[in-house]
Amino acid sequence: MDRSATPNVDSLKSYVLTNAQGMKMEVTNFGGRIVSLLVPDRNGKLDDVVLGYDSLKQYLTGNLYFGAMIGRYGNRIAKGKFSLKGKYYQLALNNGANALHGGPGGFHNVYWKITPFNTTSLRMTYHSKNGEEGYPGNLDVVVTYTLTDKNEVVIDYEASTDQETIVNLTHHSFFNLAGAGRGDVLNHELTIYADEFNPVDSGLIPTGELKKVKGTPFDFSIPHKIGERISQDDEQLKFGKGYDHNWVLKKKGKELSLAAKVAEPESGRTMEVWTTEPGLQFYSGNFLTGKDVGKGNKAYPFRSAFCLEAQHFPDSPNHLNFPSTVLEPGETYKQRTIYHFL
Numbered sequence: 001m002d003r004s005a006t007p008n009v010d011s012l013k014s015y016v017l018t019n020a021q022g023m024k025m026e027v028t029n030f031g032g033r034i035v036s037l038l039v040p041d042r043n044g045k046l047d048d049v050v051l052g053y054d055s056l057k058q059y060l061t062g063n064l065y066f067g068a069m070i071g072r073y074g075n076r077i078a079k080g081k082f083s084l085k086g087k088y089y090q091l092a093l094n095n096g097a098n099a100l101h102g103g104p105g106g107f108h109n110v111y112w113k114i115t116p117f118n119t120t121s122l123r124m125t126y127h128s129k130n131g132e133e134g135y136p137g138n139l140d141v142v143v144t145y146t147l148t149d150k151n152e153v154v155i156d157y158e159a160s161t162d163q164e165t166i167v168n169l170t171h172h173s174f175f176n177l178a179g180a181g182r183g184d185v186l187n188h189e190l191t192i193y194a195d196e197f198n199p200v201d202s203g204l205i206p207t208g209e210l211k212k213v214k215g216t217p218f219d220f221s222i223p224h225k226i227g228e229r230i231s232q233d234d235e236q237l238k239f240g241k242g243y244d245h246n247w248v249l250k251k252k253g254k255e256l257s258l259a260a261k262v263a264e265p266e267s268g269r270t271m272e273v274w275t276t277e278p279g280l281q282f283y284s285g286n287f288l289t290g291k292d293v294g295k296g297n298k299a300y301p302f303r304s305a306f307c308l309e310a311q312h313f314p315d316s317p318n319h320l321n322f323p324s325t326v327l328e329p330g331e332t333y334k335q336r337t338i339y340h341f342l
Contacts, residue, residue, distance in 0.1 A: 011111055012056040017147040018119050022046060023341070025147050028056055031108040032069030032124045032143060034173050035059070036295075037153070039341045042268025047179035049269070051305045053294050063292050065172040068108035069143060070101045072128060072135050073325070074170035075246070075281060075314035078205045080134065082317035084164050084326065091134035098203060101172070103133035107141070108172070121146040130163065137163030137329075151341040159333035166325045167333045168312045170277075174285065174305035177264035177271060181298030185285065185306045186227025191261045192220040192280060194247035198313055202239050208319045210248055218245065223263070226284055226306060242286035242303065246279045246313050256336055260308050274338040275310035278323045283307040310337040 014028045014035065024038040024046070035056065038046040052066045053059055059066065073091075080091035080099035092103035101108060112124040121144060128139040139161050146154040157169045176185055197218050198206040213219040217229035217237060230242050237243070249259050259280045260273040273280065283306065290301040316322040327333050 009057045009060065012060075013114065014056055015114055015116055015122055017122065017145065019147045019151065020149045021151050023147060023151055025145070025153065027114070027122065027124075027145060028059065029112050029114050029124075030056070030059055031067075031110065032112045032126075033059060033067035033108075034145075034153075034171075035067055037173070039151070039177075039269060047267070048295060049175055049177050049179060051174035051176065051180050051292075051294055051300055054296070065101065065108055066174055068172045069112070069124070069169070070172050070309070071107035071141065071167070071169045072102050072133070072139060073099070073166060073168045074101055074309060074311045075168065076100050076203075076205055078203075078315050078318055082166065084136070084166070089134055089136060096203060098205060105133050107169075112143075120148065135165055137161040137165035139165060139167065141169070143169075153339040153341075155337045157333065157335045159327065160331070161327050162329055164326065164328055166317050167327045168316065168325045169333070169335065170281070170309040170311040171337060172307060172309060173339075174307055175262070175271065176305045177262060177269040178267050180295050181300065181304070184227070184301070184303045186225060186230070186303060187265065188226050188306065189223045189263045189265070190220050190226050190282070190306075191223045192247050192282060193258055193260065194249050194280070195221065196248040198246045198248065198279075199236055200239055200245060200314075204239060204244060204314075206246070206313065206315050206319065206322075208321065210321075213247075218243075218247075220247075220260075223261075227303075230284060240286060243282050243284040244286060246281050246311070248313075249275075249278055249280055251278055256338075259310060262306070262308070270342040272338075272340040272342065273308050273310065274340060276335045277310040277312060277337065279311050279313045281307065281309040281311055281314075283309070310335070
């Protein structure tokens, strides 16, 4: 996509994946977004569990991140600045004084080339030019969506560069396991398999510390309702207006492992998140205000969805103690994340 051009309706396309269990997922080339995801409840009734809109053209002017592919760098980079081998780079700023989710023209806001393999899988590609949004290097990205008969949404990412750069890709669906537009998510029961999280400052930039979750409202090592402690008198919760933090997953390396589990008691739907990534951003929909009117003409109010974004840590290029997000020429960035519905 030419970033100087306004996204146009004529370029919008969508593709539908189905599995043997009746699940259905629709993906659009604009932002590589999952625009609908029909998942059975305990009785087999299908509901759409991701926030979005009834028509594709609404995504051009609606919420920036509903269902979107995020890059080049998911989450925040302080002041949009980082250095590689002593050379400093300035990124586009779009979150106060900081860069967020790849900038205003990030991967959520471009047209991807989509090639369907079959009814259960498709491949998306995007060529990000050297200097785009301030990032160095030509970056070629390949993302594969697969909907398995085990009711898994499998996302495989690959990227390569011709110049040293930073990469942190993630996926940004807003989930409500009761169904999009069906109230808040505060009764969803969440488990995150992590002993530590990244505390942040008032701009939601990590301080660099890895803080133990034990004894804090951030301890989801056993199931807790999302709303159970979200209003406690806690500085970190005040900074995020709720949960908007990265958890440091209990991992040995880059193995695929269980990162989180969410259960919605009324529908009986449970979603597991498996990933090769070291971190998981849990966001409790704190910036949803009701101004987004989505599917079925239903508004999406405060905390009516949650996000679980598998990723490297926010602002990693500026913290040497965080896992590196540097990608060198000749290397291949790879990660896999699975959303498994039970």
